[in-house]
Amino acid sequence: MPVSEGHRMRDKQKTKDQLINELAKLRQQISKSEKSETRHNQAEQALRESEQNYRQLTDSISDVFFEMDKDLRYTYWNKASEKLTGISAKDAIGKSLSELFPDTLNTRKAERVYLDVLRTQQPQTFINEYIFGGKDFFFDISAYPSKRGLSVFVKDITDRKQAEEELREKEEFNFALFQHNPIQTMVVDRGGRVLKVNMAKRKSGDRLPKIGDVMYKDYAAKHEIDMHAELMECIRSSKTKRFSELKYGDKFLTILIAPFPQGAIITSLDITKRKRAEEALHASEGRYRSLFDNMLEGFAYCKIIVDKNNKPIDFEYTKVNDAFEALTGLKKEYIIGKRATEAIPSVKKAHPVLFKIYGKVALTGKPANFDIYFEPLKIWLSISVYCPKRGYFVAIFDNxxxxxxxxxxxxxxxxxxxxxxxxxxxxxxxxxxxxxxxxxxxxxxxxxxxxxxxxxxxxxxxxxxxxxxxxxxxxxDFARVDFNEYVRSLTNHLFSSYGINKEAIKLNTNIKDVFLDINTAIPCGLIINELVSNSMKYGFLDGKKGEIKIAVLPLNKNKVELIVSDNGVGLPEEVEFRNTESLGLHLVTILVDGQLHGDIKLERDGGTSFHIRFKVKK
The missing domain is CATH 1.10.287 (Helix Hairpins)
Known part of the structure; x- marks a missing residue:
């Protein structure tokens, strides 16, 4: 096998291994992906279940709860929110705070807090007030930041706020009552140390205790009894103690110690004036009793008895003195508590007017004084009646x-x-x-x-x-003469005696309410007789017409002026009436000087006018 082919075989094998490895990795990734998707689905399901449980929980709580997004629009509105505001979740979700609640100071206050929570991502709690259904509500609001915005819990604290307000008002009332109580008041703790003193104590002028002073040891220790021991016993036993009349120096005090769990309240009333008044009253009552028992006049204190028409029909003796017994012969033990018609059966028939007088005094308060022959006892009585209080009368009488x-x-x-x-x-x-x-x-x-x-x-x-x-x-009246009537009779006689025509010589008199005793009237009559006679004989010659005036004018309480004048020819200038040979004028001066002890003056203008001033008896 050639080399090149071998190399190709190795490269192919390597590619296959890599492919297998990659495929294995891919399968692992697919497996992981399938597992991750499963977990994601499970997580989403768990999240949905958690969300459902969360909603059920927030709907089941009695407090208001809602959620808001970062634009302060409501994203959740629980059942309690619907119940309180009357706004359904459907109407609330998607609305902003200011849309759901009109723009008010309280709305703006909440908005500022919510924005601050979003900014700082720190929760805040505050109290706000809203009106729902015409009623004021107070809420304790807690706002928490969340991924989607805010979660807000609202607790209704209206009852608590009202209770706090009532407590505050009570505390203010109690403080005002304590401070403005006219009776000196102090508060001490369970150890008897002074905590508070009120305004009455501060204004009393007495030395004030220091806060922390032990009452009745450091302060006000000189009582006639051990008041500190009494105070501590009162606190220990939780029983109030009252001391009606305690001597403290030259004063008399009424002291009340009222315990409470933290100590005691001590009130102190200065009764010195009342004590002095009681002592004076006691002395006065003693004097009155002595006077009552020893007075010579009879005294009867009685209650009037009336019928259904408020008409006096009888009276009852409630108190009589010794002189009453002596003057009437009626014994106290027999008469007190009895009606007059029981004690003296014949009194109403003999003197019905008595019941009218006594009834009028007792019912109107107007006093009366009268004398009466009291037929049942065959004596004369002088009776003074007055009313000490409605329905009662006092009769003071003398035989x-x-x-x-x-x-x-x-x-x-x-x-x-x-x-x-x-x-x-x-x-x-x-x-x-x-x-x-x-x-x-x-x-x-x-x-x-x-x-x-x-x-x-x-x-x-x-x-x-x-x-x-x-x-x-x-x-x-044998003591005084009506001088006006006397002068009229005298001048009528003189006019007749001298044959004067009253049409020619007129008489004008001015004498009103003048009454003179006989010792004054006789010389005055003689003086008028002389002066009027002179006027008739010498004042109007040759049938001349004229006027004669007679006046008696009061100058003060005991002095008068007698004026006798005419408008005739008058006395010649050379005639001095005190040194004249005329018996009549000489008699006038003698009567003025010797009997009237007065003074006389002559005026010659337009005739003759004599002015005589003298004292008279009233």
Whole structure:
């Protein structure tokens, strides 16, 4: 066999071996490929099963869960998401966050967090608020990065947030209650160390404890009892303790220790003012009791009894004093707790008005005072009634039988004296009338004109005094004269006596509500008699017409001014009325100075005007 052919045989063999080897490798590769494909199919099946299990799991949980791609579009939406939002998975998947939920602050907040998770590939948890169906919801949202975007778990914490808000409000309320409680309050721990003090304590002006001070040792240790031991016992036993009245220095305190698991709350109320007031009240009650028991007037505290129409029908004695017994003869043990109609059976028939008065006072609160002859006991009573509270009355009374009998005697005696005084005035008036008549008879025999005028003036003077007594015996008031009425009567007599025509000389009087005693009225009457007589005789000559004025004007409470004037010819300038020979003017000055103790002034403008000022008795 030639060499070349041998070489060809070797090369052919080599190619075949390589082919076999390559074929074997190919078969191995095919086998591997078949195995890999099998594994891939198995993996895909496992993945599908895992995905199905995952979906079933996320649909079965009660919390909201959804997935989003990197564009923040929803790729998965579990059953809980549908239930909460009312949006089906079909409507949600493929939508973006802002498409599914309108653009709000909360939506933008969630969007920022989701984008940050995608950027950092780090999970984040945050709380957000949404409104579904008109109701606010709070969610605890946890966002996790995934290969396809985001996996988001949402837990509804609305109830927890509401509970936290309620707890916060309660804590704020309790804190405000603690701080603004008007009673001084402190909180201590289980070791009695001070944790808090409220505003009332801070504003009390007392020295404040330091935080950490042991209560009733480092602070407020000087109590009359071992308050620290009481505090620790209270904390240990979990039983509240109250100390109604503790002496602390010059103060009185009411202290309450209320334990709680972490310690105790101590409230301290300063009752010093109340204690002092109680002591004063106790002393006052003692004085009242002494006064009540020793007062001379009878005292009865009663309850009014009314019918269905609120009409007083009776009253019940609830308290009486010793003087009540002495004045009425009715014993306390017999009368207290009984109705008036039981204690004194005849009282309602004898005095029905009593029940009306007592009822009115008890129901209206208006006090009353009256005297009454109490027929059942045959005595006179002076009764003062007032109402201490609605439905009750207090009657304070005194036996005034002796006073009433004395008043009756005085009235009888006064009546007798009034009759006698009236008779005296009547007789004086008659005597003066008799004297005036004698003067009148005598004047008829006198031919001398001057003597006649003297008798006539004297007659008018007597008449002016007689008029006073006439007015007094005709009135019931023997002490004072109605001066206006008196002046009218006097001037009427003078006009008649001098034959003056009232149309020619007019009289104008200004005397209102002036009443003078007899010692003032008589000299005033004589003065008016003299001055008016002078005006009539000398002021209007040759039938001249004119006017006479008489006025009594009050200047103050006890001083008046008498003015007698005319518009006649007037007194000549050279005539000085105090030094004139005229008996009438001389008599006027004597009466002003000696009896009225006043002052007199003459004005000559437009006639004659006398101004007399004097004091009067009220």
């Amino acid at each position: 005034i039988t002796e006073r009433k009998l004395a008043e009756e005697e005085i009235r009888a005696s006064l009546k007798e004296k009034e009759v006698l005084l009236q008779e005296v005035h009547h007789r004086v008036k008659n005597n003066m009338q008799l004297i005036s008549s004698l003067f009148s008879l005598q004047s008829r025999r006198i031919k001398d004109k001057q003597a006649f005028e003297i008798l006539k003036s004297s007659q008018n003077r007597i008449r002016s005094m007689g008029l006073i007594h006439e007015k007094l015996y005709k009135t019931k």
